[in-house]
Amino acid sequence: MTVHPNDPVLPEARMHVVLPGAPVVAHIASSESCIRGKSASFVRHIEINLEGTPLEGTFLAGQSFGVVVPGVDAKGRPHKVRLYSVASPSYGEDGFGRIISTTCKRTIEEIPDENDPVRSDGHPLILGVCSNWLCDRSIGNEIPVSGPNGKRFVLPIDHSAHDYIFMATGTGIAPFRGMIHELLVGPPVGSPAHARWLGPCTSKIHLVMGAPYRTDLLYDDFFRTLAEKYPQFHYHPVISREPLPQPGHGPHTHHYVETRLNFFKPLLESNRTLIYACGLAGMQIGIFKALAIAGLGGPFLTVHEEIAAIPPTQWTTEQIKRRVRPTHRCMLEVY
Numbered sequence: 001m002t003v004h005p006n007d008p009v010l011p012e013a014r015m016h017v018v019l020p021g022a023p024v025v026a027h028i029a030s031s032e033s034c035i036r037g038k039s040a041s042f043v044r045h046i047e048i049n050l051e052g053t054p055l056e057g058t059f060l061a062g063q064s065f066g067v068v069v070p071g072v073d074a075k076g077r078p079h080k081v082r083l084y085s086v087a088s089p090s091y092g093e094d095g096f097g098r099i100i101s102t103t104c105k106r107t108i109e110e111i112p113d114e115n116d117p118v119r120s121d122g123h124p125l126i127l128g129v130c131s132n133w134l135c136d137r138s139i140g141n142e143i144p145v146s147g148p149n150g151k152r153f154v155l156p157i158d159h160s161a162h163d164y165i166f167m168a169t170g171t172g173i174a175p176f177r178g179m180i181h182e183l184l185v186g187p188p189v190g191s192p193a194h195a196r197w198l199g200p201c202t203s204k205i206h207l208v209m210g211a212p213y214r215t216d217l218l219y220d221d222f223f224r225t226l227a228e229k230y231p232q233f234h235y236h237p238v239i240s241r242e243p244l245p246q247p248g249h250g251p252h253t254h255h256y257v258e259t260r261l262n263f264f265k266p267l268l269e270s271n272r273t274l275i276y277a278c279g280l281a282g283m284q285i286g287i288f289k290a291l292a293i294a295g296l297g298g299p300f301l302t303v304h305e306e307i308a309a310i311p312p313t314q315w316t317t318e319q320i321k322r323r324v325r326p327t328h329r330c331m332l333e334v335y
């Protein structure tokens, strides 16, 4: 990967302290809905108590952890591990690193299958194994966890050395709840982490949160309250499927940045700025293309020579997937 000036210096993240083959038992500390209103999707903010396990104090904001549902799948094999992004700051919800959280969306789909007697007969419902199991747990229930996972999608050691553009779709907001908490709110008073805290970060922080409908916005009150309190923090909710005054649908996150380029340009041109994008696989395609078309991709993207001569307006999705890579100043977590 090409190294650019002002690449972030990242902390040494601990990884794989507990492997999915031998998960440790943690406990549900709380579970509550975190959507803004009544919505077609169901998303919960779930807090998990790691006390007494080797995972205590190991997670950095932006990393993920594994959940291994007990029992076996339809083929009689143990359930495979599923990863969930940590939605808590590096000091945890409690300031001691004992309680981590995540933002879990119930996977609910209808997928008819001609070869399945039930699903071909008007009952095509598929309930995701792990997300629904996790959302069904109550306070005190046991949950087998592993991790931490991931080492690149974390905040730099020196928070104030950079400005930040965070772009999220759906549960991709999880790591940004933790990171923005860490940048602005800080650990609870009286916790060991609070004694080391330097106070709110004064860097520019922009959060662009994409959701299909206003009711799907996650942690909306939390971010609105922070935006009112901290002038350096800007919250940009972007709604894609509600009708606009003019015909057509609303924007996606990258369209939003594109149409407000005059506003974001100075930030994208600054050598302090880091971009973090998290959410649905494919969200990076539009972001990469918009950056390249605007001539602002240089510090954030490495473009393979095979497509370097092609104008970015003509890049295909396949070319972007295979031939454009984020640099150290553009962190990506998609699933």
Ligand SMILES: Cc1cc2nc3c(=O)[nH]c(=O)nc-3n(C[C@H](O)[C@H](O)[C@H](O)COP(=O)(O)OP(=O)(O)OC[C@H]3O[C@@H](n4cnc5c(N)ncnc54)[C@H](O)[C@@H]3O)c2cc1C
Residues within 6 Å of the ligand: 064, 082, 083, 084, 085, 086, 102, 103, 104, 105, 106, 107, 108, 109, 111, 126, 127, 128, 129, 130, 131, 132, 171, 172, 174, 333, 334, 335
């Ligand atoms: C790094 C990372 C971080 C993540 N962070 C989060 C997070 O913060 N929050 C979050 O909610 N998710 C997150 N995920 C996604 C999460 O790991 C799971 O993939 C997700 O919860 C779905 O798992 P599940 O067990 O509920 O669904 P599964 O049972 O694994 O099903 C997933 C999909 O497989 C298909 N499928 C399953 N069974 C069938 C069948 N019988 N026939 C046909 N198709 C079928 C369906 O399309 C279904 O939707 C993350 C993933 C990664 C890799």
